[in-house]
Amino acid sequence: MTTSKASVPQLRRTRLQRWWPTFMVTLTLILVGLLLVLPLLVVLITAFRSGVGPYLQALQTPDTLSALRLSLLTVLIVVPLNTVFGVSAAWATAKFDFPGRSLLLTLIDLPLAVSPVISGLVYVLLFGRQGWLGPWLEANDLKIIFAPAGIILATTFVTFSYVARELIPVMQAQGKDDEEAALTLGASGWQTFTRVTLPNIRWALLYGVIMCNARALGEFGAVSVVSGKIRGLTNTLPLHVEILYNEYQTVAAFAVASLLALFALLTLGLKALIESRTGHSHP
Amino acid sequence: MTSRLSSGRPARRHILPGLNLTLGYTLLYLSVIVLIPLAALVLKAAGLGLDGFWAAINTPRVWSALRVSFLTALAASLVNLPIGLVIAWTLTRYRVPGRRLVDALIDLPFALPTAVAGITLTTLLSPNGWLGAPLLEAGLRVAYTPLGIIVALIFIGLPFVVRSLQPVLEDLGYEPEEAALSLGATPSQTFARVILPALYPALLSGFTLALARTIGEYGSVVFISGNLPFKTEIAPLLIVGKLEQYDYAGAAAVAVAMLVISVTLLLAANSAQARLGRRGQA
């Protein structure tokens, strides 16, 4: 095993015992294997414990399909919302300086540190029948909690920061020169954004969207508080995993879980592709 | 340079367009999605009055649950520091077979639903599980003990530490290390005095992010924790328990206590990182 940089001076070679890189690589593979690969294997092996037939069957039940639909609907709404927010927040905080900017940055991070249970609870306190807006919502026959709207809101809260967090440092590092150049060349604000800023941040943006998407698809704690768990109506895939598991349908539960793991792997694969395009790994 | 001086300072009127629009939208969205709901939570807890709030928090059960949540998250985040350092170091410096795959896998805990993680880890580590059985043989109980919670939280927190370290390690390059070696430092001195200090801000930020994220973790923990009061009962579970006894204000009170801890951590991380970052630039 040699070090990856081509121009490594002789100094390093003589100093480091030959076994050191081998040792580090082995240790890393063991850690990754134990912490990450093994759990993934458990999901897959359990899902296919009874063979491919039952696996496919479990994925085709109406309840699973409806949970899949709701999960996809949630993602389709939440990800664009948080993406528009992320771009907007990154533009405001990275291209401008204004009083309270660092407080705003902390607030954008806040949902990351809030327990998922609390993320669900706040909406119950706000929109539940006992909540602040509950009576008004009921009077107008609007349903938020225990309906897809509540699930979408709770998921939005949980994945709130992901796109913004990706974009802000990248936009900050890029500075304002490109935008100013576009302005001096006569571009309008919108042209500057779409033709200069957006291409500059596209990989970070895509990465943020992917991570937001992954979390939105997988959120459990917050959603379980506001879902009502009505089979076929307010079940998302992660909730459906729990339900199947509680019904002693272990194979089906893990089959759905493996579907989610598959989405996760797909996401990670896409992410790796992005990194190979940009040529460096992403924070 | 003059240009840097001028662009770094606030202008009275901004030439780049869109500040009002984007800042306005950002604040509106932040308020609707985050601030107003959190305000509702704080108001609910405030409804108890200061005495009532304190009475809801100041029970041995609540303290114990907060302690379990905090200590297990702390332990897991601490353990993640060396683990994350080894993985990040290896991925940036050595030729790892299947490097892209391994690198991509780091984000798995991010993307995998927490409930799936919880069920899977429990399956793996329970006394009759693949890992649990041999470990029990060796006298180590993992599932349904604080150790089980810590393992789940290590899983959840790992990406935060690795992802914080990776870019810094890439930027660091070999020069400072080689400079230290050329000045006669031993490899371990080089690591302790040159490399590690350069990584402090990243380690700190990864650590606090992992801590803030894991301290309130629920989905992956409830399955593996065993939920024994005073032993393995975590604070979010207590919130759920209070809710199920229709004690909204009590649940909100515990939630506010957790929120205060999380926000404090986040602020501490931000300011500490800013301080260390400044020192690092000088």
Add this chain to the structure above:
Amino acid sequence: MRRIFTSALLLGGAATAATITLLNVSYDPTRELYQDINAAFAKQWQAKTGDTLKINASHGGSGAQARSVIDGLEADIVTLALAYDIDAIADKGLLPENWQKRLPYNSSPYTSTIVFLVRQGNPKGIKDWGDLIKPGVQVITPNPKTSGGARWNFLAAWGWAQKKYGGEAGAKDYVTKLFKNVPVLDSGARGSTTTFVERGIGDVLLAWENEALLATRELGVGKFQIIVPSVSILAEPPVTVVDKNAAKHGTAKVAQAYLQYLYTAEAQEIIAKNFYRPRSQDVATKYAAQFPKVNLFSIAQFGGWRAAQKKFFADGGVFDQVYSGR
């Protein structure tokens, strides 16, 4: 949502007959039972009225489910683990205080009890409640704070101990020792069963009789056996219409019919098949082999659920004392 769903179905075809949607919010172990009941009742209802009936089901911890209804989950019917949870809904004005008098048998069309599930051959020789506090015996039960079933478990143990030791002090001492033998406190009954059955933790599971039967017949045939203690509690899971929601949805009539159907011979048979003790004498006789005789005491012994909840499970109550006393 319900309305949207209804109109979607209407647009989809079946234009002549109405499509009615009913939401039954229930607790964890009744999933299989209500799957069967819903199918049977919908069929019967369609034959009778021509209307298509779509019954949605929601399952979870009994307390959590009651809370969801209180917070706005628009259940037409609730079928929960214990009367206290429905009382809590009644307290919020969603249904009348006297709901339990509206249907026969305290509005409980089926009963169950608490039994012991042990591993095949009963290696620890567990016969009765007294054996549970022996050193080295691991007992699995869910957390009474979050699980209705666990509250029945607790009260069954308490009832036995109070009689055995002739007083509260003895009973408290007993349950304290009992919970010292509990290594895992899952948040729900289903979680406990999984812990015992799948994870192989514990020597004895305190379980709903229906859960125990399900475990022996379907989850691990030949791996477990049921031990019936000398005395246990008569668990009466109640059912009722949530009047306010049913009125809003215009489903009061069908909801009422649904609950009454539970008392019919057909439904009682389904109930027995799902390991719940039927109220119907005829069906009970037919399935007598399945349900051994147990000496049962009822919740009345504790002054009803409100009193029991306050004394045992409220914050600072007996259960909390059991844990904080260590």
Add this chain to the structure above:
Amino acid sequence: MSIQVQQVSKQFGTFAALHDVTLDVPDGQLVALLGPSGSGKTTLLRVIAGLETPDAGRVLLGGQDITHAGPGERGIGFVFQHYALFKHLSVFENVAFGLKVKRGGQRPAPAIIRDKVMRLLELVQLDWAAARYPAQLSGGQRQRVALARALAVEPQVLLLDEPFGALDASVRQELRDWLRRLHDEIHLTSIFVTHDQAEALEIADRIVVFNAGQIEQEGTPEEVYDQPATLFAYRFLGKANVLAQADGQVTLARPHDLHLHLTSVAGGIPGQITRIHVVGPEARVDVARSDGLGSLEVHVPKTQLGGVQVGQTVFLSAERQVVLPDKAGT
């Protein structure tokens, strides 16, 4: 087109970047804004470009007040120190950018854009690189693309912010000559910012010396070099030998205005040679003054050096000297 800056002030927080600056740039001139870092020259350039708004004062372009016009409406071309090329666009697309973002009716037809861009690329000698991306070009090439891009919108004036600051010495020299020639060809009113006095002296028609947010002096390169108005300007434009300092006056001379004598001359300053350093055709001689008032630097053609040696005592006289008020802190 002429540029007038009238009493412009600009404050950043507590820092006064520009203080009451007034400047006239006649049509067709190439003007250098020269000064140390933080002296306000870049800020003035950005105010003219519309990238900063002045707190007070006006900016006129061809006699028209453009103080509140947007950067795109002023008819200026701006070249950034770090080029600010759009990385995701090819060289061609970069140059075409300003034409393609023009609104509907004003946007030239694609064929016209093509012709124009290619002509500009020929002008900057980069027509061969049209399809390349900025990352594939050298620093000097990138700067020329940036210039072509700025010229594509047919600006009335060209503003360049430290255009050669980020380049290697040799490339820098080459681009300087090239920029001067380009300016002679197209006669576009141009202002460039630099902190390198040699650069300013070499190519500018006029030099504006900046110090601490104010204009210190303004004039042709000869004027500012030979007749500096202030001690600061004198020192900033080249090596300054202090001959005498008294009564708030300081007497200075440039190294090549000093003469080296082997024997005593009237008013000559005696001293000892400490170092002789030959740079190409020129010899630089350091002389430590015998009166202990520091050392002086003399530049003489190598051929006129004679046989002087380090350690030898010599006498210095000034062919030309300047007496300026002695302001502290310069």
